[in-house]
Amino acid sequence: MTHILFIALKFILERKRQTFVSIAGVSIGVAAFIVMASLMNGFQNYFIEQAIDLNAHITIKVKPQTVEDKIVRRYYGENVVADVYGAKPEEKKDKITNYRFIISKYSKEPDFLGLAPHLVGQAIVKYSTLEKSATVIGIDPIQERKASVIDKFVENSNINSLLTDRNSIIIGKLLAKDLGIDQLNKKVIITFPNGSQGIFKVADFFNSGITTLDQTRLYINIRTYQAMTNRPGEVNEIIIKLKDVNKAERLARKIGSETGYYAESWQKAYKNFLQLFKIQNYITYMIVFAILVVSAFGIFNIIMMVVMEKRKDIAILMAMGYEKEDIIKIFTVQGLLNGVAGAVIGSVVGYGIQEWLSSINLDVEGLVRAKGFILDRSFIYYIYGVVFAFVFSLVASFYPSYKASKLNPVDIFRSG
Amino acid sequence: MKTIIKLSKINKIIGQEHILKDIDLDIYEGEFVSIIGPSGSGKSSLLYIIGLLDTPTSGSIYIDGNLIDFKNQREIARLRNTKMGFVFQFHYLINELTALENVIVPLIKARVEIGKSKVIARELLKKVGLEGKEDRKPYQLSGGQQQRVAIARALSNNPQVIIADEPTGNLDSKNTQIVMDIFKQLNTEGKTIIMVTHELELANQTNRIISMKDGRIVS
Numbered sequence: 001m002t003h004i005l006f007i008a009l010k011f012i013l014e015r016k017r018q019t020f021v022s023i024a025g026v027s028i029g030v031a032a033f034i035v036m037a038s039l040m041n042g043f044q045n046y047f048i049e050q051a052i053d054l055n056a057h058i059t060i061k062v063k064p065q066t067v068e069d070k071i072v073r074r075y076y077g078e079n080v081v082a083d084v085y086g087a088k089p090e091e092k093k094d095k096i097t098n099y100r101f102i103i104s105k106y107s108k109e110p111d112f113l114g115l116a117p118h119l120v121g122q123a124i125v126k127y128s129t130l131e132k133s134a135t136v137i138g139i140d141p142i143q144e145r146k147a148s149v150i151d152k153f154v155e156n157s158n159i160n161s162l163l164t165d166r167n168s169i170i171i172g173k174l175l176a177k178d179l180g181i182d183q184l185n186k187k188v189i190i191t192f193p194n195g196s197q198g199i200f201k202v203a204d205f206f207n208s209g210i211t212t213l214d215q216t217r218l219y220i221n222i223r224t225y226q227a228m229t230n231r232p233g234e235v236n237e238i239i240i241k242l243k244d245v246n247k248a249e250r251l252a253r254k255i256g257s258e259t260g261y262y263a264e265s266w267q268k269a270y271k272n273f274l275q276l277f278k279i280q281n282y283i284t285y286m287i288v289f290a291i292l293v294v295s296a297f298g299i300f301n302i303i304m305m306v307v308m309e310k311r312k313d314i315a316i317l318m319a320m321g322y323e324k325e326d327i328i329k330i331f332t333v334q335g336l337l338n339g340v341a342g343a344v345i346g347s348v349v350g351y352g353i354q355e356w357l358s359s360i361n362l363d364v365e366g367l368v369r370a371k372g373f374i375l376d377r378s379f380i381y382y383i384y385g386v387v388f389a390f391v392f393s394l395v396a397s398f399y400p401s402y403k404a405s406k407l408n409p410v411d412i413f414r415s416g
Numbered sequence: 417m418k419t420i421i422k423l424s425k426i427n428k429i430i431g432q433e434h435i436l437k438d439i440d441l442d443i444y445e446g447e448f449v450s451i452i453g454p455s456g457s458g459k460s461s462l463l464y465i466i467g468l469l470d471t472p473t474s475g476s477i478y479i480d481g482n483l484i485d486f487k488n489q490r491e492i493a494r495l496r497n498t499k500m501g502f503v504f505q506f507h508y509l510i511n512e513l514t515a516l517e518n519v520i521v522p523l524i525k526a527r528v529e530i531g532k533s534k535v536i537a538r539e540l541l542k543k544v545g546l547e548g549k550e551d552r553k554p555y556q557l558s559g560g561q562q563q564r565v566a567i568a569r570a571l572s573n574n575p576q577v578i579i580a581d582e583p584t585g586n587l588d589s590k591n592t593q594i595v596m597d598i599f600k601q602l603n604t605e606g607k608t609i610i611m612v613t614h615e616l617e618l619a620n621q622t623n624r625i626i627s628m629k630d631g632r633i634v635s
Contacts, residue, residue: 003524006517007510014512316508319469320522320569321497323490410470413504413581414460 004326007317008333011306018302019338025295026342026393027349030385033288034350037384039357040284042376044277050210051273052266053149056239057248059269060102060255062094063262099235102259103143111243111251114146118237119225125171125218126189127179134175134218136190138225147241150219153208156184161203162221168203170219176205178215190218192229292388295342296396299335303400307331315409324405331404335397336390343389347382417444419481420576420608421466426475428461428631435461437631439475443610445576448603450619451612453628459612460581462628466610467500467579468492480576497525501570501578505585507562509554515541515565516550522572533572540568544598560591567598571607578602580611584618596621 012019075082096102096117103115119138124131141162144150151159154170161168169188171181179188186202200220208214226232240255242248248265255263267274307314314327322330357373421443428436436458443449443466451459464470465477468484477484479495486492496502501522509518519537524530541550544564546557554562563583570578580599584592596618603609603623611622619625627635 002527002530003521006524006530007521010510010512010517312506312508313510316502316504316510317521318493319467319496319502321493321495321525323493326525410464413464413469 001329003322004329004333008330008337011310011330012334012337015306018306022295022299022302022338023342023345025298026292026339026389027346029288029292029295029392030343030346030389031349031353032291033385033388034347034381035353035357036284036288037381038350038354038375038377039373040280041378041381042374044280045376046374047210047273047277048270050208051270052245053152054208054210054213055266055269056148057242057245057266058240058252058255059264060096060238060240060259061262061264062096062236063260094236095231095234096236096238096261098259099238102238102261106240106255111247113241113243114143114148115238115240116140116143116147117222117235118239119222119229119231119235120237121225121229122193123218124191125175125179126191127181127186130179132175132178133216134172135216136192136218136220136225138220138222140222144239147239150206153206155205155207158184158204162219165201165203166221166224167198167200168221169200170204170206171202172214172217173205173207174211174215175218176202190220190228194229196228196230198224198228292392296392299338299393299396300400302338303331303335303397304403306334307400307404310404311407311412314404314407315412318407318409319413327405327407328398328401331401332394332397335393335401338397339389339393340386342393343386346389347385350382350385417446419443420445420479421610422478422481423466424476424478426462426465426472426477428458428465428470429473435631436465436472439631439633441466441626441633443577443608445608446603446606447624448599448609448622449611449624449626450622451610451626451628452614452616452619455614457628458631459628463579463581463610463612467502468496469502497522498573499576501573501575503563503566503570503578503580503583505582507554507559507566509562509565509569511554514551514553515546515557515568518554518565519569519572522569526573528573536572537568540571541565543571544568545594558591560587560594563587563591563595564598567595571602576608578607578609578611580609582612582614584613584615592618 099117103117106112106115117140121136123134123136125134139150139162141159145159151157155173159170162170169190171188176182181188181202184202184204187199188202189197190200191197206214206217206219222235226234242251245266249267252263252265252268255261317327354375354377358375360372362372419442423439423441426436426439427434439462451462453459461470465472468477471486479499484492510521513521516534516537519540520530520533523533523536528536538550541547544567546561546564546568549557549561554565557565563586578599584595587595599609599611600621609622613619626633
């Protein structure tokens with residue numbers, strides 16, 4: 001192998017400009033891959049982590065009504081079958097009747113870390129002259145802690161105030177901002193769908209970083225909510241925290257079939273986002289792939305050019321006893337060395353860009369809110385980057401190398 | 417005298433052209449043979465086949481009494497690397513390498529350690545009168561010096577046979593004589609040299625002249 005490396009290195013080092021161009025191409029591809037992958041996955045993982053923490057791993061709900069449920073009456077008679085459709089769906093109670101049994105049943109199973117009841121509905125929140133609609137979630141703070149990480153998102157850790165003061169609420173940070181509330185203990189008026197109204201004290205802010213949630217969510221003690229909406233003892237949602245979030249789909253199916261209620265895994269709840277992320281990933285990886293293909297073409301062109309220029313050298317090497325395999329290796333090693341050098345430089349550049357991005361202090365406001373860029377700085381992206389560079393440069397250099405090995409030295413000597 | 421290379425009924429046909437016709441030839445160890453003939457007579461084709469660079473259409477070649485199997489390209493490459501040294505009309509030095517590095521290229525292929533290769537290469541360059549020019553690139557040397565580097569390279573693995581295809585074709589008379597003197601010196605040291613030339617004057621300096629015409633050995 002010494003003879004291969006010796007000649008390959010000499011060829012590379014004596015052609016500094018071409019070598020620089022091909023290494024630069026690979027470096028850009030690798031750095032782009034590392035930065036884009038860490039940015040994209042950083043954002044997506046952050047979103048998914050927050051979403052999983054906030055929205056339960058599995059949510060048991062009352063089954064959503066389908067078209068068939070809108071049939072209000074069905075007549076059967078001799079030669080007669082008739083369905084009568086109503087303008088409005090059949091009234092179905094929006095409640096889980098046996099929720100205590102469900103909670104105690106699954107609390108004992110090893111896959112489940114905690115279950116908590118919710119009563120969820122809509123309401124209008126009014127502060128001063130401003131009104132906003134909100135999703136009100138009635139919770140039992142003690143059980144809620146077992147089934148979610150709500151404490152993580154409550155700014156001043158005042159979740160217990162929902163127990164001590166039944167007329168207190170925890171309001172979404174952005175909802176509060178929209179209403180002009182920037183301090184705790186402000187009083188708001190909440191109007192519930194049944195027309196009842198109450199005055200509530202803002203005990204804390206809920207700040208998850210996910211804009212849509214922080215803009216609409218409002219937590220209240222479940223007993224207060226039941227009383228205000230005249231639904232004593234009613235629950236319409238049970239949230240479940242699992243030991244392993246990846247089992248959510250399977251366990252949701254199991255719960256659904258066992259309880260008859262609609263059990264929704266976090267994957268299903270965030271299906272649209274997950275789908276969007278998938279598309280986003282495809283687009284990003286296609287762009288990076290295109291960059292790597294372009295850099296591979298750079299290597300291909302340069303090695304092809306070197307092969308054409310080096311026909312006489314190839315002929316004399318063959319005359320001196322170098323085999324076809326040696327010729328293939330000499331040129332493939334050149335491509336690989338370019339690829340490896342590009343991968344190393346690209347990784348260093350990628351690391352540098354990651355450092356720079358993580359030092360930028362700016363308010364990111366969109367699907368999620370954060371200070372600065374959220375990066376996933378996993379080492380695996382470096383490994384992928386290096387492997388891609390290696391494979392692309394190997395593929396790009398193989399064909400010219402193969403062509404070089406097919407040269408007939410006699411033809412070259414004859415042509416002078 | 418021991419036959420080092422034996423050709424038996426060698427034919428070479430390219431397309432419709434019959435380039436070599438039933439060539440029988442024995443080259444003996446320690447001979448300095450020149451092959452002469454007009455352009456197109458087949459002398460270079462014969463040399464390439466003797467040097468195992470080209471494959472005959474039919475016939476057999478024996479090196480040191482062993483029949484060459486042209487299907488075994490690995491063995492042929494090994495023979496070219498260890499038993500033969502090539503010198504061409506154009507020096508075919510690798511421009512990226514210094515004179516010394518050009519000489520070590522066949523050595524490292526033969527798995528000689530780089531340090532040892534350099535020692536051998538220095539010795540060979542000294543032998544061809546290029547002491548002190550080891551670190552020069554080919555383009556920093558004159559035509560005659562380049563050809564002498566090529567000769568040093570051909571000698572690197574201490575081959576039994578030197579194959580030279582018009583080695584002085586590109587040189588002035590002074591350098592031509594320097595190259596011929598080196599060949600004669602090598603021949604006295606026991607190397608077998610087979611040289612194609614179109615200059616009778618140079619052929620006359622060799623032990624045996626093989627004349628070719630229309631693909632046949634005529635004398």
